[in-house]
Structure formats: structure tokens, C-alpha cells
Amino acid sequence: MTPPAEELSIVGKSLIKPDAFSKVSGQTKFADDLALPRMIYGRILRSPHPHARILHVDTSRARAHPGVLAVLTGGST
Amino acid sequence: VSIPERVAVRLRVNGEEAALMVPPYKTLLEVLREDMGLTGTKHGCELGECSTCGVLVDGKPFLSCLSMPLDLEGREILTVEGMSADGRSHPLQIAFAELGAAQCGYCTPAMLLTAKALLDRDPHPSRDAIMEALAGVLCRCTGYLKIFEAVELAASRAGTLAR
Secondary structure, X not given: OOOOHHHOOOOOOOOOOOOHHHHHOOOOXXXXXXXXXXXXXXXXXXXXXXXXXXXXXXXXXHHHOOOOOOOOOOOOO | XXXXXXXXXXXXXXXXXXXXXXXXXXXXXXXXXXXXXXXXXXXXXXXXXXXXOEEEEOOEEEEHHHOOHHHHOOOEEXXXXXXXXXXXXXXXXXXXXXXXXXXXXXXXXXXXXHHHHHHHHOOOOOHHHHXXXXXXXXXXXXXXXXXXXXXXXXXHOEOOEOO
């Protein structure tokens, strides 16, 4: 038989989320908050067209740019 | 005109004096996050539209992404990290945690600080006043109702909790 609700410790109770105090104190680390050694910068190039077929992405000039480590496209493996 | 690589800035953040050497073009948001390690202040649109970078300057909401540190020397800057004192959470922080008003948590620091500025000048605001005060801070979880309720809960406890 199920015990009455007032005898249960979890069911029927309003519980504080485990991460609530971390969030309200600003301690939660989001991706943008991480600073790791030798981090590099990334940038997303989005399509200028709302509905189009990608036939080809020419990455040659981006790859040739000084300091560029990688250019990734949907075709990258 | 030559721009110096770094300039000396003295900032008062969360009650402490900080002497920094920072590039003069860095915003307060960047200096807080990158030079002072205070990542509780969040980086949102960087255009002054979302207010997630909000801090308090002399008790008033301020967009740190549009503020230059050199303009703020001698002013009192408060970030979410400074809301707790002596290991005790601010009543707003407790109410936000209790009512689940922090969902993803990204707008939470600015929401808390903006609500603190409101309660400091109006300890028992109406729902309308709360909505108006927080209107500029965008919550993309759209959890506004719980946020309003948390501000009301904190206000109702004023005097019963310390600070």
C-alpha cells in the first residue's frame, strides 16, 4: 500500500533544482565562460539565402588567410 | 593619433578596488569577464538589446556591453558575484532558486540585479512595476512568470531575511 503523501520525502514536495544556487550566484559555467589554454577563435559563416541548395563552398581563400587553422564545411570529414 | 596598447584603470567592483591594465577599447563586459574572471555577467547580443550583460552602477541597471571602464572610475559596480554577502544569498537569489525562476540561467544574473535595483527603490512593487522594471531583460526560456513571482516572494520576505 502507498503511504500517505505527507510521509513521503520527495513525492508531492516542491524541490529546489540541484543547479539552482549555482545559477543564481553566477557560478554556472556556460560554454562562453570557459577559458582554456591555447584556445582558438571560431566563426560560423551562414548562408545569405533563406532557401537554397549548396552546390559548392570555395574555402581556398579562407584557408590561405594567415593564422587560419581550419575551415570546416558540411563536406569535411 | 596613437592609441595606447593598455591603460591603467581603477574600478570598484563588488566593494573591492581593482587596479587593472587593459586595452582602452575593451568594454566593461569584457574587462569583468576576461580580466577579472567574473563570468557571472553574461555576454549576449553586445548591442544593448538583450540586457543579459546588465550590472548595477551606483545601484542602477547598466549595460556593461556598452560601457567603457574608463568612464566608470570611482563608481560602485555590482555584479551577481557581489549579491551574496558573507556567504549568505540575497533574498532574490533564494526566491529565484526556490521557485525555479532560473531555467537555463543565462539571463538570471541580469534579472537578479535589475530586480535588486527595483526592490532597493520600491520594496513592495506591484506586478506591473516588476514587469516594467524587468522588461528590458530578455529571457529566451520565456520563464517570465516564475521570475515575476520570485521577485514578489523576495519582496514579501523583506525584513524577515537579512539584507
